[in-house]
Amino acid sequence: MKRQIRVWMKQTSLLLLLGAVLSFCRAQSQMDGEETGVDEEHVELFTTPTTKMAAATSDFGYNLFRVLASREASSNIFLAPISVSAVLTQLSLGTSESAERQLFRALRYHTLQDPALHTTLKDLLASVRTPGKGLSTAQRIYLARRLRLKQDFFTLVEQRYGVRPKALLGGSKDVKEINDWVSQETGGTVQRFLSKPLPRNAGVNAVSAAHFKGKWVIRLSQTGELGTFQVDGGTPVRIPIMQQDNYPVKMGADSDLGCMITQIQMQDDISMFIFLPDEVTTNMTLLEDSLTAEFVQDLSMTLLPAHVSLTMPVLKFSYSTNLLPLLGNAGFADWLQNTGLEKISAQPAVLSSVSHKVVMETAPEGNEYASATSPSGHLSYSVNRPFLFLIRDEVSGALLVIGRVTNPKDLAV
Template identity: 35%
Template sequence: MQIPVVLLFLGLLTVPGRSQNAATEQNSATDGANAGEVEEEDPFYKSPVNKLAAAVSNFGYDLYRQQSSRTATANVLLSPFSLATALSGLSLGAGERTEDVISRALFYDLLNKAEVHNTYKDLLTRVTGPEKSMKSASRIILEKRLRVKPGFHSQLEKSYKMRLRALSGNTQLDLQEINNWVRQQTKGRIMRFMKDMPTDVSILLAGAAHFKGTWKTKFDTKKTALQDFHLDEDRTVKVSMMSDPKAILRYGFDSELNCKIAQLPLTEGISAMFFLPTKVTQNMTLIEESLTSEFVHDVDKELKTVHAVLSLPKLKLNYEEALGSTIKETRLQSLFTSPDFTKISAKPIKLSHVQHKAILELSEDGERSTPNPGVNAARLTFPIEYHVDRPFLLVLRDDTTGTLLFIGKILDPRSV
């Protein structure tokens, strides 16, 4: 595969767009086939954990696109990993036909399926271990008094450390138990997962996540001030904006997507990647359609470390949504109609509800007051200015595995 070239021109670092990469890869594949060559795999994906992370993250990008298209004029914030975990666990109870449906949605068809669940256990440890700030909770909740086969119980706990919950039939007690469980799993970060208990539950997938990020380099609180955020061409609101006139970040400009990309490091091997359209009126659909694990990984490799004048809004985002209708519009639609979950119970059951809650906080907090002196940043003739003062996309990922942790479309940072 031909390696994309990064060009430095008038202070802008240009990274190739997705279609450019696709065309390059297609041409390279054709040339390689003609020459009898085999395309070399990116070393990053030689790790089974990283391959699995890419697969479940691609499910996350698909889910985000579907939800964003349903709410075109509203903010979206998802932590798809929590739902992918519940869904992957659910596949342990599926018959061959239904397991195949889930595997395709999670992109497991390109993996060694025999090793998926053992590998997932390793991935969970790396991404959501007890020492991590990322707190995630995933659960499968079943209809009241359902008799569950013991083999499913043990497999689920072994690979996913997940315990089933069968409803009691007492709505208030069931709601209280679920909320208490999420509160416990997130170490008190999420106090209430659901407002109300849905009716007619057969299978409810629950996914919750909380992350309060700590930057590698903190922002000076004295420089935080109310500044303009442009909702569109005509409307402007004041938001609390963090600033650093001497920031060091990783940067690139995608001419095809017409957006500036900046990546800022957080502690614990997590990074925040901002996709900022050049115009406030620009439709972000093209950027959204480009997002895949492979695309984001390629962008990450191409970004260059530079000095920049930086400003971005403080974020405290809380997103709670029933995603059943969204998932019904994906390739998982058959799980809601006539699935085969006979490995869970002899009684016919089906997916009926998907509940999600994501909380993300990014403030001035950081590990150190000044950048690491060992970081070498390019000094450009024209200093780069990166002001997140208009609608943007945000991707939080685990750098070691490439796992998508959070993804958001922020049209108005005052609330989600």
Template identity: 35%
Template sequence: MMKTLMAFLWAVAFMGSSSSQNTAGAEEPLPGPDATGATAVEEEDPFFKVPVNKLAAAVSNFGYDLYRQKSSESPTANVLLSPLSVATALSALSLGAEQRTESTIHRALYYDLITNPDIHSTYKELLASVTASQKNLKSASRIVLEKKLRIKSGFFTLLEKSYGTKPRILTGNNRIDLQEMNNWVQAQTKGKIARSSRDLPSDISILLFSVAHFKGQWVTKFDSRKTSLQDFQLDEDRTIRVPMMSDPKATLRYGFDSDLNCKIAQLPLSGSMSIIFFLPVRVTQNLTLIEESLTSEFVHDIDRELKTIQAVLTVPKIKLTHDGEITETVKQLKLQSLFDAPDFSKITGKPLKLTQVEHRAAFEWNEDGTGMAPSPQPARLTFSLDYHLNKPFIFVLRDTDTGALLFIGKILDPRGP
């Protein structure tokens, strides 16, 4: 489906209330997803000619698939995922797979659409880029294996070389194993994610564990004195009061998609990251139309087409967490065979199959920022624009250097979890 992004600078918009409408005069066509939900990488775009960027696009498309599936399972609840950490666990696991099982994983990660003779070395470069100290992202993945296994040295070496991690062999003592897992999470996230008291399953063959934490630092911080309780419309009939950060003269990048009937805004974060917000014009908890459009290429094109403007901005303070398994969600991404009869003989001589996929994630933003950094001068406006995230919306946290999808959320209620 062809998407049309309406640039605000050429528009006449009336957006003062949640039911306001936008019209526009200049149209820029954006490529949409094909019948499979993915868009072929545009080879003519120099951005995607860089191997690490091309790989980031592939695993991000897996991330959008993962998000869509999770969202369809939770249509009336918030969704928070760090898809890159899940993709990393699967990519690392493929090192231990024979050809048939490896191909299954690689297709889910869209590796079959890229030409890269050394995907895992490129993945190492990608991880180094997105977890650089200035990015404030903590992300890690781990392969946990059943007790008393003898691991082949080749798998051990490859895993540590490309992903900087070692497989964990369970002791069989649930208390000790859970304590060790919690200690690992604390170490990887610098204590930012709370310990879990949930027991590990007793029949683990392979457990994939991914964890991620991010606290956004705005390039231009909000004035905490302007934060106040304001209305957030849960749906057409229910309104709650939540802390809203405000900036009456915010500089942001903006566009309007007429096909999605959606107002799109992007705010910069420190460390070459940005958040893109997708806000439907009408109050609705059904965000399926927007969700179905999301691919790496579509979001990349949005990033190129948005125009810098000045607006009256309100954003709810956010602190969301996810702690639980996403096994059934992963199975639906054409990965059921990993749980049935895979071939992981490069790991060990004993038959193994994927038992469970665990994911812990925490994401927050408040008024904090790096300062009042200079921004590009917005076009002169003859009227003001209001952009109020005061109803259900989707956000995408993206690394602007590589294009990697780092976090994605569906916010139906800013109060969490």
């Protein structure tokens, strides 16, 4: 049964003191004062091959993020799922038929019934990487030269995705080669992808990187003043903040998840969803477990508009990890037992690493300035404690970036 968020809204002005819990009330009659819950009719988004693919890559991303979150229970963590999906899908072109079925199941493709799956994914990638959306990605397979490589695999991947797998040279030469290529593909925004050489016995290596810097629909101001951010079990930290009065958002409160949910519009149909727990906590397991493509789509249909006095951290970070150790717990256990990479090499080929890096900036830039004639915002909304966020393409429903921020002071580029 589809899960619904409960949202309420008062007929009079919304009011929230800084740091207090947000509660929305459904429009009501002042004569009887009776509250009524919203029961929005679900509007199906995932009806075309591209939006179904977006849902699959998103659900894969939410699942992988949960595994990453459980491994690093109280840390800042970030992921660009669509980039990871893309590089593992490239890898599927080198697998046996049975291994491909297992890999597609883990990637959530098994329900798509899409005979042009690779074309659909390529089209989705192109649509979310249009310049105005602020996303750039890089995905490539790197292979050990010692393997007797099959050139048909190189040609097929290049035909499908416009990037040719590359044979490794060994040692520091590989570091420079990979770093230079990732930087070139992302317009110089993702630097130093690798800090050390790949494992000496490296066989098949999947590389994925992403950079996101979207612009707000309305510009935020950054005065240079520092704001206070509460941390779980520690002394509050002082961090750079962005703020704006009378800022239009969509909001709601979910009592089951114990959090406030806010959707902030960015340019070119990109949205940032912020999930702000009611308490200062890094334990967001219940919230993380609730995330699916369908749930987030429901949110976009159900949250209610409001004008707020908005304050949020300036986020600027890079995050790198090898995802290979996580894949077994993310649905890939059967495939990893026999990756079936027989179309890549005549010799047994082993997946050695799934290197991933995401870089993101939330600068105050926007397409327009806040209007002085906007409805007066009596509601204060401050992202001043650990939170979870996601960046979503509203046209396709694709999850672009997801992250958990427990302490912005620890973020590094």
